[in-house]
Amino acid sequence: MNFDPSTFWEALFSWPFLRGALLTLGLTVAAHMAAILIAVPLAVVLNGPPSALRKLITAYVGFFRAVPTLLQLLFVWNALPQIFPIFREEWFTPFLAAWIALSLNESAYQVEINRAALSSVDGGQMAAGQAIGLKKSHIYRYILLPQALRVALPPTMNEFITLLKLTSLASIISLQELMTVTQINVARTFQFSEYYAVALTWYLVMVYSLMGLQKLVERRFRWASRTEAAALAESRRGRGW
C-alpha cells in the first residue's frame, strides 16, 4: 500500500486545508441562513389564501429548482458582471458570488420544506390562536412556526448536508474551499489517497458534528412524544420552568 501517514497528518492540520474547511463550512452556513430567511416568509404566503403573489412564488421555486446549481454559480460569477457593471469591481469576490448563487438555489428547496412543515400543523392551532385574540404575526411566531420547526428540522439538515457538499462546485469559480485546496495539492504531488483522505476527514467531521447538534435540538421537541414529554417537562421544572 502506498499511503504516507505523515503527509496525511501534516496536511490535515495545515492552514490551507483548515482554511478550506472553514470556507466550506462558512459558505454553507451563510448560504443556508440566507436561504431560510428568504424561505420562511415565502412559505407563510404559500400557506395562506390564493393570491397573485403565491403564483409568483411558485414560479420562483420552480425556476431555481430547475436550473442546475453549477449553471447558477457560473451565471452569477461570469454573466452578472457582463450585464451589470457594478459587479465588475473588486468587492465582488468568488465567495460572494457563490453565496448569492447557493442562497437563491437553496431557498427554493427550503420554501418547499417550510411550506410542507407549516401545513402539517393542525388547522385547529390557527383557530385557537385567533380565538384567544392573538394577532396573525404572533400566531405564526409563537404557535405555528415552533411546531413547524419540529417537522422541518430533519429535511433541513438533509439540505444543509447536501449544500455542504455542493459548495465544492465553487471550485470552478476559483473559491479556495476544501475541494479546491485538495485538487491543488493532488495536482502538485500526485499523492491522491493522502489528500483525498484529508478532505474526506474534514467532511466527515463537519457532518457528524452537525448530526450531534441536530440530536441536541431535537430534545427540545420531546413534547410531541407521549413517552418522552414527561422527561422534558421534568427537566424544565427542575430548572424552574
Added chain:
Amino acid sequence: MISLRNVDKNYGSFHVLKDISLDVAQGEKVVVCGPSGSGKSTLIRCINHLEPHDRGEILLDGLTVGAARDVLAVRRTAGMVFQNFNLFPHLTVIENCTLAPKLAHGIPDREARRMAEEYLARVHILDQAWKYPIQLSGGQQQRVAIARALCMKPKVMLFDEPTSALDPEMVGEVLDVMGELAAEGMTMICVTHEMAFARRVADRVVFMDAGRIVEVAPPEQFFAAPQSERARAFLSQISH
C-alpha cells in the same frame, strides 16, 4: 350582550345559516342543539368572527363583529372552547394559559403565571400545570382549554361541542367545570348534545335545523313539549 340580526352565511352554494336572529342577555346561558350539519358550530364561530358572516349584523358587548378594527377586541371579549381542545402542544399547561395575556395585554410573566394558576385551580388542574398537553387525558386537556380562555378575562364563553371528543367517563368533569362557571354568572353559549346539562344549566335552548333557528324555549318547556315536528324527532332520536 350578544345580538344577532338576520345573519346569513354561505359556504359556496351551501346556505349554512339562514336569517338567524338571537339575543343573549348578560349572564344568560344558552344551549344550542340540533342535528349535525344544522349550522350550530358555524353560528358560534360567527360570533367571534372565526367564520365571517355574509349578511346581517352581529353585536358583541357593543362591538360590531366583522369590522376589521374590532376583530381582536371581539375575540378577547369572547372566549372559545373547541371540540378538539386545540391546546398548544409545544407549550406546557401554564404556558398555554399565559401566552395570550402576555402577548395581547403585555402582562409580565410573573403576574400572568399567578393569574393562570388561579384559573387552573378553578378548573381543578393546578397540579398538572408544568406538564405538556400530550401527558394529559382528554378531560384534563379540555379543562386546561377552559382555563386558557378564562385567562383573557372574557365576558362571554362560547363552547363548541366541548364534550363530543371525550371518553364517556371524562364528560362529567368538564360539564362540572362548565356548571361552576355558569353558577358564577358567566354569559355562555354552548353547542352540545348533553341534554342533562342543558336541563340543569341553560336558561334557554335554541334548536336549529338546516341553517335556521326552529325553536327557542326554556329547557323545561323544550324537553317536555317541543313545538316543532323536527325538534320532537330530534329529541326522540337522542334520548333512548
